[in-house]
Amino acid sequence: MTARLLLDTNVIVYPHDPSEPEKQRAAALLVERIHRSGVGCISTQVLSEFYSVMTTKLRPRIPQAAALASLERHANLWRVFPVTTEVILEAAHASVRFGIHFWNAQLWAVAHVNQLGYIVSEDMQHGVEIGGVRILSPFRHDWRMEDLVR
Numbered sequence: 001m002t003a004r005l006l007l008d009t010n011v012i013v014y015p016h017d018p019s020e021p022e023k024q025r026a027a028a029l030l031v032e033r034i035h036r037s038g039v040g041c042i043s044t045q046v047l048s049e050f051y052s053v054m055t056t057k058l059r060p061r062i063p064q065a066a067a068l069a070s071l072e073r074h075a076n077l078w079r080v081f082p083v084t085t086e087v088i089l090e091a092a093h094a095s096v097r098f099g100i101h102f103w104n105a106q107l108w109a110v111a112h113v114n115q116l117g118y119i120v121s122e123d124m125q126h127g128v129e130i131g132g133v134r135i136l137s138p139f140r141h142d143w144r145m146e147d148l149v150r
Contacts, residue, residue: 005034006081006111007042008121009049011138012074017058023139030138034120041079043110045103050074081110098130108133 014020014027034040054067062070083106090113091106100108104124111119111133118134126137136143 004039004041004079004116004118005136006107006116006119007031007034007040007046007078008107008119008123009046009053010122011120012042012046012050013053013058014138016054016062016070019059026139030120035077041081041116042074043081043107044083045106045110047071047075047080081114081116083110084113087113094131100124100130 011027012031014023015031017024031040051067051071054062054070055064087106087109090109091102094100094108094112095102095105098105098108104121107119107121108124108130110116112131116133118136120136120138122137122139124135126135126140128135
């Protein structure tokens, strides 16, 4: 597995979310550190969810033009892995095999199919390893990015 960090949607949304000031600050710092390290990546699923969350769920809602600008920035900032038919089928199998919610399984499948070592997500259990992919919470302080990407 490659020591790449696949970022979940929540990790790149929190820097824009004023309703959670502590998570907003922590996520902004983490995203910046991961970007500077050159090991961060996202999926097309994350890009889609990012735009949807930014324009429909955040309060105050982000105007579409600003959300689009952020979407384009993220699309150009990270290496983006596609959600392919292989990924979708692998996700469905993982959902059954591991009991993972399908959308989380799809994120896992992107990492698994592309041999990425880690997923940074608040939505899955920190520290768990599933099929060679380790889950890391962006808000836990018992892991250091530097230890993962040497």
